[in-house]
Amino acid sequence: MKLYLKLWPYFREHWGRCLVVLVNVFLFAVANMYFLALVKELSYDIERGRVGLFIYRICAGLTLALVRSLTSYAQTYNMEWIGQRLVMRLRLKMYEHLQRLSMDFFNKWKIGEIMSRSTNDLQVVQGVFVSNVVTLLPELFTFVGVLIYLSVLSWPLLLITLITLPLFAFLIQLFTRRMRRISKYNQRKLADLASVLQESIYGISIIKAFAAENKEIDNYTKENERSFWISMKGARLYALQEPILFMLQISMIMVIFMIGGVQIIEGHITVGNFIAFCLGLGMLVNPVTIFGKISVKQQQAEVALGRIFELLETEPTVKEAARPQKKNITGQVQFQDLSFAYTPANGLVLKNIELEVRTGEVLALVGPSGGGKTTLVNLLPRFYDATSGRLLIDGLDVKEYSFNSLRSQIGIVTQETILFSGTIRENIAYGKTDATQSEIEQAARMANADSFIKLFPSGYLTYVGERGVRLSGGQKQRVAIARAILSDPKILILDEATSALDNESEKLVQQALENLMRSRTTFVIAHRLSTIVNADRIAVLEDGRIIAIGKHAELLQTCPLYQKLYKLQKAKEENA
Incomplete structure (x- = not known):
């Protein structure tokens, strides 16, 4: 029930259509009850030979059927509209x-x-x-109305009839409990x-490189079989x-x-009333049967809804200040006795970091893998x-800045270049969507990207493919650098930006990075000697601590x- 209450705000904003649905559901139920009364009167007309009234009531029945059909259409269409909007939202x-x-x-x-x-x-x-609500609402109204009418008839x-309803309820509850357990497990599977599919697509090059296609197919087949058999438990x-x-x-019904036949013989109930009662009994039992079917399927929806709201109710751990x-x-950065752990159980990754970086300074971070450079x-x-x-940053705690203000002034170029499906132009202008074509081309020239972009028939409108698959590693990296240049960051982070490139591409990218680093506070994580040696200062990290900091010549003597x-x-570079 709590899950359905969480959906109330989504229905509330469409209260007009909800009202239309309720009105039509009510008319639908009234039409059903009037139909029972009409059948009873028709049986009397036949018994007493009232031809005129019989024809009149037949015409009234056809009109009633038309009204019932129109109300059914109106309630179904509007409920579907509300449901589709709910899912969209x-x-x-x-x-x-x-x-x-x-x-x-x-x-x-x-x-x-x-x-x-x-x-x-x-x-x-x-x-x-959504479909269950569409089915259940008119049946619920009909159930209540017919229940009242049947009490008048007999x-x-x-x-x-009502004595058997608890048995229906017990069986329905038994089925729904089991279906809920199965649904939870099935959704997890x-x-x-x-996850298996996503990982295999993401790592397809490695799979092919190791000729592991059959192994991955076997893994997927096993997971697929498990999912099939769990689904079949629910289907059974x-x-x-x-x-x-x-x-x-x-x-x-039998x-x-x-009992009804005996009552007719003894004169306790008329044939017309009994016929109307039997038709009403069908209308009474039908909602119970439908509810049984729906309640089993509804467990799947409740499990899915619970998983959706579990995600929606997950709070971000990094939150913006109340008044950001x-x-x-300008780019001045200070770390004051800073420590960091991803989780308390795994221990500190950074320990008591004390560091000040001046505006426009280039600081290289070196150290063994796992030392905390990227985390920093x-x-x-x-x-x-x-x-x-x-x-x-500039004397103000980073927690006081708005996310947009802070992140729009920090540029990041990493080893794993992220490009989005779209054109080269769209990717370069990702951080500045209102950039002019001349600004985009200027950024591309500074990133040594303009020359290869113009070789494509469509130039800057060339489609890069998903994750930039139509570009080489060096081309993707230069597009990413052009993106960073165009956003004009005050602080720049270069995390192994050239480590995955061949020598020719690395030279072009390195030139582009030097253009990007000018007059910007820059943090460089790199193995390339020229990048490290030319940095204003070098910080050496080991096991989450800065163990030394200084210029290249100083560190060669002291660290x-x-x-x-x-x-x-x-x-390594000499051997290469």
């Missing part, structure tokens, strides 16, 4: 919420799980919950299946429910026929918040770890 709200969640959420949740809740679960809600027969339960309820329904600051920054720079745009200590890293990288 839920889908949009989920997407908006995902955009606002913190990075740690995406570290914990599988992509397949997120995709399953955003697609499969919404489809279940749309296909089951309360002894109605009492016998569908999410696992989506659903298929078993209908014949059991049907047998109970037929048994009840008992009513037997919007101000231009990820705190600047508030992908995560420090566990303790403070991070200041054994830096000496070791430098010699290893120098030997």
